[in-house]
Amino acid sequence: MEYNCRLGVIGTRRDIFSKQDALKYNGLILEKLNEMGIDFVDIQDINEEGLLFDDRDVGSIVQKIKRENVDALFFPHCNFGTEDLVAKVARAMHKPVLIWGPKDEAPLENGARLRDSQCGLFATGKILRRFQVPFSYMNMCELDDPYFEWRLQNFMKASQVVKELDGLTILQISTRPAGFWTVMVNEGELLEKFNVRIHPVSLPEVKQEMEIQKREREDEIENVIETIQETMEIDVAKEAVYETAALKCAMKALMERYGCKAAAIQCWNALQDNVGLFPCVANSLLNEEGLPVVCETDIHGAITSVMVQAANSLESLPFFADWTVPHPTNPNGELLQHCGPWPASLMKEKPRFGSPFAFNHSHPGSLHGELVGGEMSIVRFDGDNGEYSLLMGHAKGIEGPRNQGTYVWIEVENLKKLEAKIVEGPYIHHCVGVHGDVLPVLHEAIKYIPGLKSDYYDTNDEAMDALLRGE
Incomplete structure (x- = not known):
């Protein structure tokens, strides 16, 4: 990308x-x-x-x-x-x-x-x-004046966000998990309000594409296997590595065929019955290439990932996460975690290619490792009842207990305020994080996205406007 x-x-x-x-x-x-x-x-x-x-x-x-x-x-x-x-x-x-x-x-x-x-x-x-x-x-x-360069670059990045969102097509792989009502979206509204389109494909189509890749793109599959071997500690059978590489190539081929800049996949549980894998490592590999793939068919999460990645101009890759549990000792600490879709390059050490703990290690395909800390932005595009907003704020990585999957403990300014915002909506338990501060870019981009408003958990529009003025 x-x-x-x-x-x-x-x-x-x-x-x-x-x-x-x-x-x-x-x-x-x-x-x-x-x-x-x-x-x-x-x-x-x-x-x-x-x-x-x-x-x-x-x-x-x-x-x-x-x-x-x-x-x-x-x-x-x-x-x-x-x-x-x-x-x-x-x-x-x-x-x-x-x-x-x-x-x-x-x-x-x-x-x-x-x-x-x-x-x-x-x-x-x-x-x-x-x-x-x-x-x-x-x-x-x-x-x-250094302000001139910074301000112009901020405008350029904001314009890139607007460009990426307008006409965005997201590959939806299968339906949403039946029990996940939180990831319901209004496809018509997304098209009418934001010119965002969804291209759905079924799991049989994905499986068919995997077979095509195995027949016609063996060299590409081998290159993906080499990447897995170089960047991950492998704790699964060779066959699982091969199938994961084929899945990654199939998903990328489908994205390219249908002009999709991002994908949202039903990562459980029909995929395991059809393909025999969790897609987390395949997602991680695509995210590493700047092709955002999010879990649990979260279309709004995919939109968030595209916006955040464009706002950061690939200076650091975004990661798709769950808000999960509060830190055991830090009152403003929180665990961001998911079964393993984060880019391996963001990990403190080589992540482990294994199976997800949340599903009793039933199938291979998960990634386990701790994210590098530092200053971050946390963002979520979401909406309900016809109103859409962008939840945004800052965080920093902190120490915390070991976890499985890809994870990082973060500290925010006021967890109680953030918690209430997520529960009271229109947000869900998913977010997108990225190292660095993309809030000034997204704040400016919203000016050009009708129907979308800003919603900050640790600053406000007035403070962001002052920042853009160089105050």
Whole structure:
């Protein structure tokens, strides 16, 4: 999995302010973006100035930006800018929008001002609201201010989240476990509200695909077996390793065939009757490759994984977990655990390929190991009664008693508050964790996802807004 968010850069100016200063800053901005390694498309070929200031250029700019498959728009106000033209372009594109201007200098000795970029941003914000265009604002700063890079990168990652969610297709492998009413979803609402689609396949289809992989992709199966041998301690028969590798290849083939970025599998108990395995290790291998696979046919969990992974740009892989039991001595400690779908690279030591304790070790396929600690983000997309929200907060790894499956003990700021939020809903016992802080990215992304609201267990919207302002 690779992420690439392409930015459309559309500098703007207004005639009554310095044209030369606007040209100078436009050049400096494009140079800075090149230094940052941003994949961007500019409008240098649209007119002699490479700036948005003439209504006659709007159509050409929109055509170019659409042709170049741009994912987000950046409107630097190189002087005051032309607010109505910015709004026209932005509304035509339906992409995340960032507005910013370089910090204005002091007036000249004669009292004249060259740019008035701040004043222009005030005007643009008003007109974007009139046009009902959601937008982000990066506070004025110098180009060499570290805030500029951090804030722009946050916007790019947020735009990547929006891009990944729009048109997302999730491979649903079999039905939900009959007793798990908690993972019921409204497939129609997901399509109507978020343009998220589900492609269901049956267990016989998976089994058939495994046989195809065995006949036609033996080299790939052998490569997966080598990966298992290199990254895991094996405590099952060779046949189980081979079948697990075939299952992994089959699931990946089905995801690719149906254009799915994630999968949700009924990991018990029909799978054991049909295939003779638990899929945890196969899930782990796919998660390691940046192809999120979640347990118990949790479609909302798969959506969460896709959002978190995009927000983190694969700087660290996400892991799908159960909230399980409180820490025996730490009042704000909690156990995150599951039967073994977490990437092996996140473990403190080589995890053990065995069988799940929760099912009396009935079939092979589980993974056992402790996650590396550190600072984390914990996230859950969920909804009921037509309302959807994103539960988010921070955690850090702590010491705790040994467990089976893949697990980590974490500490949160206020477990009682978190516990009440999960019980009172719309959330369930599943979440997605990732090392690092993805909350600023997700906070910004929600601006561009109608029908989804933020819900924090250890901060709030005001604090997150302040963070994005660089306060």
